[in-house]
Amino acid sequence: MNVSDPDISGFQLWRRGQQFEDFTLGQSFTHHWGRTLTAGDATLFASVALRYCPLYLNAEYAKAAGHRDLVVDPLLVLSTVIGLSVEDLSEAGGPFLGVNKVEFGAPVHPGDTITAASTVIDLRESESRPAAGIVSWRTVGTNQHEETVIEYERTNLVAKRQSKRERRMSKPA
Amino acid sequence: MSALTSSNNYFEDFHVGQKIRHARGTTIGEVENQLLTKLVMNSADGHWNEAKMAKTAFGQRLVFGFITASMVMGLATQDTAENAVKETGLDRIRFKKPVFHGDTVNAFTEVLSKQDTENTTEGLIRFKHWGINQHDEVVFEGERTVVLKRRPATH
Numbered sequence: 001m002n003v004s005d006p007d008i009s010g011f012q013l014w015r016r017g018q019q020f021e022d023f024t025l026g027q028s029f030t031h032h033w034g035r036t037l038t039a040g041d042a043t044l045f046a047s048v049a050l051r052y053c054p055l056y057l058n059a060e061y062a063k064a065a066g067h068r069d070l071v072v073d074p075l076l077v078l079s080t081v082i083g084l085s086v087e088d089l090s091e092a093g094g095p096f097l098g099v100n101k102v103e104f105g106a107p108v109h110p111g112d113t114i115t116a117a118s119t120v121i122d123l124r125e126s127e128s129r130p131a132a133g134i135v136s137w138r139t140v141g142t143n144q145h146e147e148t149v150i151e152y153e154r155t156n157l158v159a160k161r162q163s164k165r166e167r168r169m170s171k172p173a
Numbered sequence: 174m175s176a177l178t179s180s181n182n183y184f185e186d187f188h189v190g191q192k193i194r195h196a197r198g199t200t201i202g203e204v205e206n207q208l209l210t211k212l213v214m215n216s217a218d219g220h221w222n223e224a225k226m227a228k229t230a231f232g233q234r235l236v237f238g239f240i241t242a243s244m245v246m247g248l249a250t251q252d253t254a255e256n257a258v259k260e261t262g263l264d265r266i267r268f269k270k271p272v273f274h275g276d277t278v279n280a281f282t283e284v285l286s287k288q289d290t291e292n293t294t295e296g297l298i299r300f301k302h303w304g305i306n307q308h309d310e311v312v313f314e315g316e317r318t319v320v321l322k323r324r325p326a327t328h
Contacts, residue, residue, distance in 0.1 A: 016216070035214055045212060048205055049240075050197075050247030053254045054177055064174045065258070074260050075246060076213065079239040083214035091217045095268070096238050099315075102263035152263075 017092025020133035020158045023120050031084045031116040037072050039110035045076040072108035077150050081141035084116040094132055094157035102152040106143060113144045121153065132157045175325050178255045183324040184287070184296035187253075191284040195248045198279040201236055201272060205244060210237040236272040238313070245304030245313050248280035258295050258320040266315035270306065278304045278312060285316065295320050 039059075046056040054061040055071040062070050090096075108114065122136035135158045141150040199205075210220045219226055220237045227233065254260060272278070281303045288297040297320055304313035 033214065041212060045209060045243075048209060049243040050199065050250065051243075052247075052251040053257050054174075055257065055259075058177070061174055061177060071259075075239070075243040078263070079209070079213040079215075079237075079243060082239055083210075083216070086214075087216045096266075099266040100264055102266070104260060104262055107259065 015092075016087055017090075018088065018158075019092055020123075020135065020160045022161075023123055023135050023158070025120055025123055027120045029085070029088045029118045031088055031118065033084060034113055034115040035080050035084060036113045037076065037080065037108060037110065039070060042070055042072040042076060042110055045079075046073040049073070049075065051075065067107060067109065069109045069111075072110065072112070074104045074108075074150070077104070077108050077114065077141060078102060078152070080114060081116045081139060081150055082154070084114075085118055085137075085139055089118060089135075089137055089154075090156045090158070092159065093135075094159050097134065097155040097157055099152055099154045102150065104150055105148040106145075108143065108149050112149075114141050114149060116141050122155070126157060129157060132159050134158070179251070180324070182252055182321075183256050184298065184321040185324055187284045187287065187298055187321075189284050189287055193249075193252060193282040193284075195252055195280040195282065197248055198277050199244055199248060200275065200277045201241065201244060202274050206234070206236045206240050206274060209240050209243070213237075213239075231271060231273075233273055236274065236276070238268040238272075241268065241272045241278065241304060241313050242266060242315060245278055245280045246302055246315075246317060248278070248304075249282050249300070249302055253282055253298075253300055253317075254319050254321070256322045258322055261297070261318045261320060263318075264316045266313075268313055270310050270312045272306065272312050276312075277307045280304055290320065294323050294325075296323060297321075 051073050056073045059070045118137040118139040121138050124134050126132050126134050136155040138153050143149050283301045285299040299318045301316050306312050
């Protein structure tokens with residue numbers, strides 16, 4: 001490093017994500033940002049994910065089926081709602097244990113804006129992984145007309161704040 | 174419009190217990206995982222920070238589970254939802270093994286149930302899908318319900 005380079009040891013980490021101790025039963029979250037899903041997003045996702053159903057790729061076909069435009073692939077809607085929820089729920093945590101009871105509601109069309117919110121529905125210790133707990137949330141995705149476009153339950157392993165790994169990593173070298 | 178889709182994958186064409194091995198597999202690389210994981214705003218950098226993940230037991234970036242799920246269900250979509258009216262839901266989604274850039278998945282499907290609906294031009298089908306990697310390990314499984322068209326008289 002150059003003498004003019006900053007001493008990065010003096011820079012404080014701006015943390016993102018939450019850990020097991022941060023969750024309480026019944027706690028609710030309005031997740032950040034929201035996302036307007038464009039025709040570009042929808043066509044890109046459905047093409048790359050090989051979603052060969054013309055409702056998702058051919059606007060004229062979708063209109064003939066009674067839609068006002070392309071149908072946004074519900075797997076894009078699901079992935080986006082999960083994505084928007086990651087920082088609040090699982091970014092600092094651990095892997096998915098399962099996603100259940102996914103129900104697609106009102107169809108999403110290009111230009112619709114999706115927001116996401118979650119509630120903690122279960123919290124428990126992990127018998128096999130004492131450094132982590134298990135958290136379940138119910139998540140709802142809503143469009144700009146306050147219609148539910150998706151809801152589901154998800155369960156993750158979530159690291160505890162003072163896990164063995166953290167203690168080991170915080171020891172001076 | 175029915176000329177645009179296959180004539181062998183309407184509601185009537187499936188039977189409960191039917192097991193389907195889909196024709197195409199796909200390698201999941203950076204194009205799929207980096208592009209789509211960021212497109213859907215998944216902010217967990219374990220999916221896109223190689224230097225950080227090199228220091229973990231995984232040794233490399235992980236593919237976001239719902240990219241794996243979407244691609245496995247994508248491999249099954251032409252056969253099982255090309256003639257969909259709508260997809261109504263998913264259930265029992267499980268990720269059994271981590272997926273890394275460069276892994277290849279193939280899709281397998283079983284028809285779990287068929288149900289008549291009020292609309293006699295359609296029917297509801299529940300499928301179970303599995304995604305299997307190049308080492309014959311199940312990486313993904315999950316159920317999916319689809320409203321499929323019944324075969325039109327002219328098709």
